[in-house]
Amino acid sequence: MIQEIQQFKADFFKALAHPLRIRILEVLCEGDKTVNEIQSLLGSEGSAVSQQLAVLRNKNVVIGRKDGTSVIYSLTDPLIKDLLGVAKQIFDNHLINAISMLENIKKTSADEPSLKS
Known part of the structure; x- marks a missing residue:
């Protein structure tokens, strides 16, 4: 059981290991x-955002739900915020x-006498 928890933590932190994902x-x-x-809030390209969302989805850090033509x-x-x-x-x-x-x-540098030749 301890190994499973450690593996979960390692996988979870790997999912966070990219500045755009953060x-x-x-x-x-x-x-x-x-x-x-x-995309608009981050000023980033859609493909980059979509790629990083896919990683986060695959690691179960985020979920997407369909709403018409949007996800x-x-x-x-919610503990991810914490x-x-x-x-x-x-x-x-x-x-x-x-x-x-x-x-x-x-x-310390300011307190030391300066060395003069």
């Missing part, structure tokens, strides 16, 4: 959208740590 998910966090709406996409699980929020928090923490490190380096 952008699509962020758009879908705001609500269900058609391909045209997603409306939505997240399969996951993306946590990922942003982790990024922010790394950014804060990097800024803090740079400030310490800058302060």
Whole structure:
């Protein structure tokens, strides 16, 4: 059972491993959208959006339902929104740590006497 969970996690994160797929998910966090709406919001080509939606669909991250001639996409699980929020928090923490490190380096450099020949 543990191996199945680990494999599910690996497959799930592989499905997220593309910037356009992340952008699509962020758009879908705001609500269900058609391909045209997603394409318009992202300013991306339809074929690229469709290809990435296919990957997300195949990994059961998004679902599509027919509405007339359109397909409306939505997240399969609302927790995906939380996951993306946590990922942003982790990024922010790394950014804060990097800024803090740079400030310490800058302060240390300013405190050290300069070497003159």
